[in-house]
Amino acid sequence: MPEPLVSVEGLKVHFPVRSSGILRRHVADVKAVDGVDLTVYRGETLGLVGESGCGKSTTGLAILRLIEATAGRIEFDGIDVRSLSKRDLRRLRRRMAMIFQDPMASLDPRMSIGDIVAEPLVVHGLAGDRAGRRRRVGELLELVGLNPDHRNRYPHEFSGGQRQRVGIARALATEPDFIVCDEPIAALDVSIQAQVMNLLQDLQDELGLTYLFIAHDLAAVQHFSDRIAVMYLGRIVETASREELYASPKHPYTQALLSAVPIPDPEVERNRRRILLEGDVPSPIDPPSGCNFRTRCPYAFERCPVEDPALEGAEGHLVACHLYDELGVRVRGER
Amino acid sequence: MTEPAAETTVGVVAHRSRLRTTAETVLRNRLAVFGLVILVLLVLVALAAPLIAPYTINEVDVANRLQGPSSQHWFGTDELGRDVFSRVIIASRVSLQVGFVSVGIALGLGVPVGLIAGYYGGRIDSILMRLMDILFSIPAIVLAIAILAALGPDIVNAMIAIGVVYTPIFARITRGSVLTLRDAVFVQAARSIGASDLRIIGNHVFPNVIAPIIVQTSLSLAFAILAEAALSFLGLGVQPPNPAWGRMLSEGRAFFQQAPWMAIFPGLAIFATVFAFNALGDGLRDALDPQQRSIIESRGRS
DSSP: OOOEEEEEEEEEEEEEEEOSSSSOOEEEEEEEEEEEEEEEETTOEEEEEOOTTSSHHHHHHHHTTSSOOSEEEEEETTEEGGGOOHHHHHHHGGGEEEEOSOTTTTSOTTSOHHHHHHHHHHHTTOSOSHHHHHHHHHHHHHHTTOOGGGTTSOGGGSOHHHHHHHHHHHHHTTOOSEEEEESTTTTSOHHHHHHHHHHHHHHHHHHTOEEEEEESSHHHHHTTOSEEEEEETTEEEEEEEHHHHHHSOOSHHHHHHHHTSOOSOHHHHHTOOOOOOOSOOOOTTSOOSSSTTGGGOTTOOTHHHHSOOOOEEETTEEEOOTTBOTTSOBOSOOO | OHHHHHHHHHHHHHHHHHHHHHHHHHHHOHHHHHHHHHHHHHHHHHHTHHHHOSSOTTOOOGGGTTOOSOSSSTTOBOTTOOBHHHHHHHHHHHHHHHHHHHHHHHHHHHHHHHHHHHHHOHHHHHHHHHHHHHHHHSOHHHHHHHHHHHHOSOHHHHHHHHHHHHHHHHHHHHHHHHHHHHTOHHHHHHHHTTOOHHHIIIIIIHHHHHHHHHHHHHHHHHHHHHHHHHHHHTTSSSOTTSOOHHHHHHHHHTTTTTOTHHHHHHHHHHHHHHHHHHHHHHHHHHHTOHHHHHHHHHHHHO
8 A cells, every 4th residue: 555645635725815995894705715625645656637727726735834824724744734833934944945937937047057056955954064955956957958057147047848847856955855846847848848747757656756736637637647636626526546547448538538639539539429529618616506616517417516426436436426426326317 | 163164265265266257258348448547547537636736625716707618727716716626536436435335225225125125026025125125215315315314424424325316226126136036947947956045146147137237236336426416505415615526516517608618627527437337238238148148259260
């Protein structure tokens, strides 16, 4: 049984919507994340997939407490992250890191890349004196495939892929156990994406890292994740191992997502049946009652608006849908 | 507490090399070098003023009053026959001092207020910025007069008054720039590696808001010199018969038809100083921006 490194229960992140004017009354909440449960096991990659605005990045930020959660429990290696004092949290940050989507925006334009990579070392007092730090920065730059002699250059002097490598080197500086990768390849050229993915994969093999890999399409996580969690409108709708999810997706939303992935075989591709979802994602300010996917679900029935489906199932394949019983067995037939 | 100590030494070393590259880039900008040369000359003149001035400031010679520029009196004489050149030179001391000290006070108060208000937001922001609004809502000269009335008319008090009057401008400019940075991804990235608020403000926020502050500083130095002139004119700043550029300018106005040199030369002195500050400020702003710096360097290479 693998050991969980990060476990999240009932995570909620609500952003208050305030009225304009001086009173700024609290009128509603944007329920960006509304009850997320997930577990990341040590050494694995959990892919978190969902369309834009479904709360996947917010979930990642909340787990690292870069955004304060409204409710729920976040545990990192047995430590209750939400109850930590500011000081203890800063100390814990040595063990968790984040790689951001836009490598230009995530690097301070006024710092040389050497200083950027050295900063976590300085903050946590690692790698000894100045010479030791210099050596370590050189190692890190080399590790991610950059020339250590370029340490005095500034981020704008590098290409997008190289900048992302700097971001990765910074994340690795403190030898963390856990890294949240927030769409790390989405802002890169297609030709560079594979390089960065391979780099992340190699680093995981070499350093035994645990990743939470956030992406907006299944194709990006397909070759990379051990397990995949699918998110819709602030909730996890399905979690399964990669093989299981691709072979037999259960939730209607997962099925629709998977049907949108092109297959690189013209024969099969021609016969691919695409499930087109009707309508738009409802507003996270006022999500539908019960199952929040029901407004777009082709199988919705009487139970869906009344009762919120729990995320449950057997053998690690969990689904939040009334079409399945608590063991994940389909109880309602196709229409 | 060995960790912060290590931090400081490294910060200083890194800072020094950055200071050198900044200096090199400034020196490549011809206008900035020109401004710098004028400023250095002005400071030297101010320091050596008593040695350079051919007359003392209050050498009254009524027989030679309102004389135009000549070999004896390079800038002519005023209504009491005092040598305008000597007075302009001596006045440079007080004017530069007022400019530096009062803008220094405004920077020292306004920038931290703006950084804290902008970075923390919320209630701290509201309280600090409403205080700044109160200061800002009172007309500058009226506020300065009120401060001087409380402290007594004196050149040091005038500097304090001018400094306080300009504080909200620096606070606002700083806060505005910080607001755009507070949610910047690189600030979040710094937080994600465990950097303290102080470190984030000092190492990531402040260096990125420095450009508008520098521009405002060079403008404010000019305004401060003019504000001192206004206060001195009202008898609240430099006390007669001591000379100040602003005072001389306003006094010279009355004689502009008969003796334009009385106003022109102090006016030119103010103009040269303000111009030098602005030129240097522009050069500094470009030099402190690594992206601009690369452009300047590549231009220099070709």
